Amino acid sequence: MPGRWPTSTPGPALAARRRRLREQLQGPALLAAGWPRPRNFPHNCHPFRAESHFLYLVGRQLPGAALWLEPGAERLYAPPPEPEARLWHGPEPSLAELEAELGLEVRPITELPRAETAATLPPQDPTAAEWLSGQLGRVVKASALPSESADVALAEALIALRLIHDDAALAQLRQAALVTCDAHRAGLRATRPGLREAQVRAQMEATIVGAGMTLAYWPIVTADGHILHAQRHDGVLAPGDLLLADVGAETPEGWAADVTRTWPVSGRFSPTQRAAYQAVHTAQAAALAAVRPGARYTDVHRASQRALLQCLLDLKLLRGSLEELLVCHAVALFYPHGVGHLLGLDVHDMEDLGDRAGYAPGRARQQNPSARYLRLDRELQPGMVVTIEPGFYQLPELLAAIEPGSALDRALDREQLARFADVKGIRIEDDVLVTDAGHEILTAALPSEVDAVESAMRG
Amino acid sequence: MPGRWPTSTPGPALAARRRRLREQLQGPALLAAGWPRPRNFPHNCHPFRAESHFLYLVGRQLPGAALWLEPGAERLYAPPPEPEARLWHGPEPSLAELEAELGLEVRPITELPRAETAATLPPQDPTAAEWLSGQLGRVVKASALPSESADVALAEALIALRLIHDDAALAQLRQAALVTCDAHRAGLRATRPGLREAQVRAQMEATIVGAGMTLAYWPIVTADGHILHAQRHDGVLAPGDLLLADVGAETPEGWAADVTRTWPVSGRFSPTQRAAYQAVHTAQAAALAAVRPGARYTDVHRASQRALLQCLLDLKLLRGSLEELLVCHAVALFYPHGVGHLLGLDVHDMEDLGDRAGYAPGRARQQNPSARYLRLDRELQPGMVVTIEPGFYQLPELLAAIEPGSALDRALDREQLARFADVKGIRIEDDVLVTDAGHEILTAALPSEVDAVESAMRG
Incomplete structure (x- = not known):
């Protein structure tokens, strides 16, 4: 018989985390999920594992997505499923389905505006770091410690949340x-x-x-x-x-x-x-x-x-x-x-x-x-x-x-x-x-x- | 009973591959092994898997190492084991032991000179790509196709070797x-x-x-x-x-x-x-x-x-x-x-x-x-x-x-x-x-x- 099987964190619990974080924010923040990392050639990747801060707030392994947070707004930007991917990887949720599941506005990643004032946290994925550098107009280094004051404030706000498990x-x-x-x-x-x-x-x-x-x-x-x-x-x-x-x-x-x-x-x-x-x-x-x-x-x-x-x-x-x-x-x-x-x-x-x-x-x-x-x-x-x-x-x-x-x-x-x-x-x-x-x-x-x-x- | 267990490719077989490649080279070449990729924080990495071209010629998973080849010379540059790593990871072979095992001159990676004329192949590891860019004084992009003519020639020489398995x-x-x-x-x-x-x-x-x-x-x-x-x-x-x-x-x-x-x-x-x-x-x-x-x-x-x-x-x-x-x-x-x-x-x-x-x-x-x-x-x-x-x-x-x-x-x-x-x-x-x-x-x-x-x- 199938044994116990892992469950997903419900959308409202994720929404509550984001709300509590936004209450601490002074300005906008952008957190990347990261991309799959090619192992020995581009189509053979290490198993995808999103960045932890992204997972804490979104709860889903979404390659290439990014979460936008402001004190008064939140939005997930994600790559829409490619039509041809259906043949190889089976049906993936559309952005609308993702939106319904997560209770979070979802837009195509291409609509994400450059945001030079947003805070972020250095991702572990170098490709995500390069992408964030472009979006934010400043150098974000992979696997580095946060050093800009807005980033440090975002880190502190996330630490306060993540220390005490809901x-x-x-x-x-x-x-x-x-x-x-x-x-x-x-x-x-x-x-x-x-x-x-x-x-x-x-x-x-x-x-x-x-x-x-x-x-x-x-x-x-x-x-x-x-x-x-x-x-x-x-x-x-x-x-x-x-x-x-x-x-x-x-x-x-x-x-x-x-x-x-x-x-x-x-x-x-x-x-x-x-x-x-x-x-x-x-x-x-x-x-x-x-x-x-x-x-x-x-x-x-x-x-x-x-x-x-x-x-x-x-x-x-x-x-x-x-x-x-x-x-x-x-x-x-x-x-x-x-x-x-x-x-x-x-x-x-x-x-x-x-x-x-x-x-x-x-x-x-x-x-x-x-x-x-x-x-x-x-x-x-x-x-x-x-x-x-x-x-x-x-x-x-x-x-x-x-x-x-x-x-x-x-x-x-x-x-x-x-x-x-x-x-x-x-x-x-x-x-x-x-x-x-x-x-x-x-x-x-x-x-x-x-x-x-x-x-x-x-x- | 312990079953069959994977064996290592003997040093002479690896040396023969390198010799055959060097016979095809017009100038120097530098191939990186790559580094472990941080998964969710710097000390928690995906299992290390060196770049395939490096493995073909060196046969060992050596994070941070690089192989230098010229028509008349070959040398492995590798990071010496750190003394404190012994406590955490156990004894690792010294560079001298590695040299004896591989039948290949091994030097500390810090002694690798910049080499602006060397050919290379784009690695899958972005950190290795950045490192190669510094060593070669030109942009090497991770997971890209070789485009410079020296790199293409190196690719063709390696393909000719790797197509026919020894x-x-x-x-x-x-x-x-x-x-x-x-x-x-x-x-x-x-x-x-x-x-x-x-x-x-x-x-x-x-x-x-x-x-x-x-x-x-x-x-x-x-x-x-x-x-x-x-x-x-x-x-x-x-x-x-x-x-x-x-x-x-x-x-x-x-x-x-x-x-x-x-x-x-x-x-x-x-x-x-x-x-x-x-x-x-x-x-x-x-x-x-x-x-x-x-x-x-x-x-x-x-x-x-x-x-x-x-x-x-x-x-x-x-x-x-x-x-x-x-x-x-x-x-x-x-x-x-x-x-x-x-x-x-x-x-x-x-x-x-x-x-x-x-x-x-x-x-x-x-x-x-x-x-x-x-x-x-x-x-x-x-x-x-x-x-x-x-x-x-x-x-x-x-x-x-x-x-x-x-x-x-x-x-x-x-x-x-x-x-x-x-x-x-x-x-x-x-x-x-x-x-x-x-x-x-x-x-x-x-x-x-x-x-x-x-x-x-x-x-």
């Missing part, structure tokens, strides 16, 4: 989260020694594709969990390996999930793997306990770090006091990344705007090893969705870089660490909605407790 | 073909009424991803086979439907397969579906019989058209004589596309150069309905690989456009056609190597006879 956005995020949980369950069940990493990845991806979604990002499915963004899937799984899978679905409208689990290839964690897994799970629980309205995300990050450090002390991988270990950034040796980030239309939501969305005004990244990779420093509010994803890794580069005789060198018990040689990398990542009451784990359908993970592998 | 290329094409056959078998076995098209697509794609390959193009998996390039996969399969799947794998080095099969969702063709399928199969057999060295591909195309027309006469869908039907282009009503195209690193090989590769010098597309979509008009030579892919479709747009009282109108039996209502579209496509003796079907591992297709669905 019901329609949450409906999309929940769909992506559920399919992603299914995909991880498929990966858990498919894993066995002798397979390639790619074969487990394939089963996870098939769950996502079969559910009408796409990957939100390049999937990590690796027995080399210590390579934080491992891109290869050619390794053959050995019985003693841990498999780390960081895989998330994206709905047809572009809303993402981002989930990581780590499981034993043999179906049973070794004692050291189990101990390390439980340390990461404890760190995740500590972070989750801190997720509530008003909490500062840096405190969530630190809660996970302190909990992990205490576990590493208990496991005798580190020695000394918690406070000493915090001072010498011992946590960053095993857990060098942030506890998570914003999640929405982008897996790192609004990262096209740099740290402007993740960092509250007046805040910037700290440069110390414990915090420099943290992508979010805001007070949490109901409606925000964040990931919570602590990890534990044996990173050869970082271990080799410890200065002999340093505080970190004295804190580390290398003999004990050698006993954990079968733990290359573990990460546990869930997607979490901040609610009035505290939080809700959107990916709770996927178990994370050590016994439940083993049990899910048996199907 | 053993290393054939090894890659065979690997892609075999995995693609496996993928179609997975699709045949997975199909049942009530599934979404996406669920069958997912199983086919999983076979390709699990074998360490990627999709060579956006897959067509549709019960609406009459939509020639149907892009959606959301339809629910009904027992009486035919499912048309046009899905091909691409090796990690970029070599493609391109295969179509059409099968009954219920596992059994209806009598009309069986008759129409056999008509297409007969047309394919007639085309294959014509594939041999020296044959002109337009004659292969016409052989498939004549065979299909004769079948349509036999099925009483058309009336009149074969010659009359050819004159009024009746075949284009049911089979409006070409019998196939070149296959290699691109699924439409070298289509980045427009028709320059597909059409022999002095030839151009005919504008009549029977030939205008044909992508290839050359005499076949041993070492060429082409697709052979006739089809039969009921195309509402074309049927509605028939002029009342025209020869076509008189030839068509609409009552008889109505009895074939359960045949929306059928295509059978294989990948074929021209050999000294005639040809070899690279995708022969996948059955195409009507009974064999039914039998493959039972597993």
